[in-house]
Amino acid sequence: MTLNLTDLKQPGFERLVLAEDADAGLRALICIHSTALGPAAGGCRMWNYASDAEAITDATRLARGMTYKNAMADLGLGGGKSVIIGDARRDKTPELMRAFGRAVQALGGQYYTAEDVGISTEDMAYTAEETVYAVGLAGGDHGSGDPSPWTAEGVFRCLKVGAAHIWGTEDVTGKRVLVQGLGHVGLSLAEKLHAAGAKLIVTDINAAALADAAERLGAEVIAPGEVFQQEMDIFAPCALGAVLNAETVPALSAKLVCGAANNQLATPEIADLLKARGIVYLPDYVVNAGGIISVASEIHKRGENYRRGRLDGIATRVAEMLARAKAEGRTTVEIADAMVDRMLDQAKAA
CATH class of the missing domain: 3.40.50.720 (NAD(P)-binding Rossmann-like Domain)
Structure with missing residues (x-):
């Protein structure tokens, strides 16, 4: 399986990445708004967006919101968000979540992911098989489970x-x-x-x-x-x-x-x-x-x-x-x- 990461220009944001793995059916956006206060953190949402433009709008709005949320909560974290384009009830598979994990791992710790709309703790466990930057897990010494x-x-x-x-x-x-x-x-x-x-x-x-x-x-x-x-x-x-x-x-x-x-x-x-x-x-x-x-x-x-x-x-x-x-x-x-x-x-x- 071949994972492709493509950087997209987005003014006012540190990084916007398109992650694709055709074999796994993955098409996702990972948006990093700010790492001024620490590595970016924010959940992964799976939604059947009508267009790439709609997905970009949602990812960027949510990523900016995470910067402000994490700052106000005094967490020592920046803001980021990811969206997987697809119907969570129909398109989501363990291999898709593993492919998403490989995309997160490729960012080298710039971004931590977790559950959001359409993604469960079980889904995040598959993601964690491919990256150390998946959290919101049910098990482990520090697993926090369902947020x-x-x-x-x-x-x-x-x-x-x-x-x-x-x-x-x-x-x-x-x-x-x-x-x-x-x-x-x-x-x-x-x-x-x-x-x-x-x-x-x-x-x-x-x-x-x-x-x-x-x-x-x-x-x-x-x-x-x-x-x-x-x-x-x-x-x-x-x-x-x-x-x-x-x-x-x-x-x-x-x-x-x-x-x-x-x-x-x-x-x-x-x-x-x-x-x-x-x-x-x-x-x-x-x-x-x-x-x-x-x-x-x-x-x-x-x-x-x-x-x-x-x-x-x-x-x-x-x-x-x-x-x-x-x-x-x-x-x-x-x-x-x-x-x-x-x-x-x-x-x-x-």
Whole structure:
């Protein structure tokens, strides 16, 4: 089998690589946005993109987001992301994942990969047969396993900080919380909210997941197209991105947005629209860092205390971000981006 790596030009990024192995059916992009704070780290997503241009757009957006996420979580890691082009239900094979592992290994430690949409811990185990830079593994001395529960825990902690900022208490008892997306992270978050006394509204395209949430968590089930017609206190987007846009934000009744989905804002200007409507938005790359914190513990060969300490850290930074945004009359996105840009500038100067 022949693996081909082709460097593609992408302004503002350190490296964008097209990895192909025809025999294994691999066609993937590995994007490294920044290594100013350490080797790039970010998950591998498998998605049936309509075109290479669409895949490049997703990979680059996600890689940049990982730079900011890893910096804000104080992980000593840069930002990167990879996408495998294909249908995970139909095209994914052990040999494809091994070929992807060879591509990661060929980068010589510039990039660490892990699970993301369409990729499981079992898939990553095949990747790890060909590279030492595959993490999020279930076994081994430092294996961190499925990062989803840690992502959900981080979102839950930050959500409580946001609630305290708005209502003066972290107690979400009786609050109407709409969880959009009941994958591993969304369902785990819904379980935590139910245990905390919240009134759940849930939606997903998976009928079985909805039935489970209705039975076990007493959740109200709505159709995916009915999200922005609901009365709610908190909106937790945990599906795909760009759900907050010029059409949906004017209809949103929530006072707080805090969810696990990446790239929730369709455009940067949406942050201003949310602020103008008095809706507190907690930037996704800050609150959904629990998964990469778990992965980082594996990269750095640290344990559970490391993960819990970093989760405490992101909750503290959310509180700082909210206080600064209120005092300076700026959006939370502006404040969070400024905090990260300062870290990157200091690292580059050093």
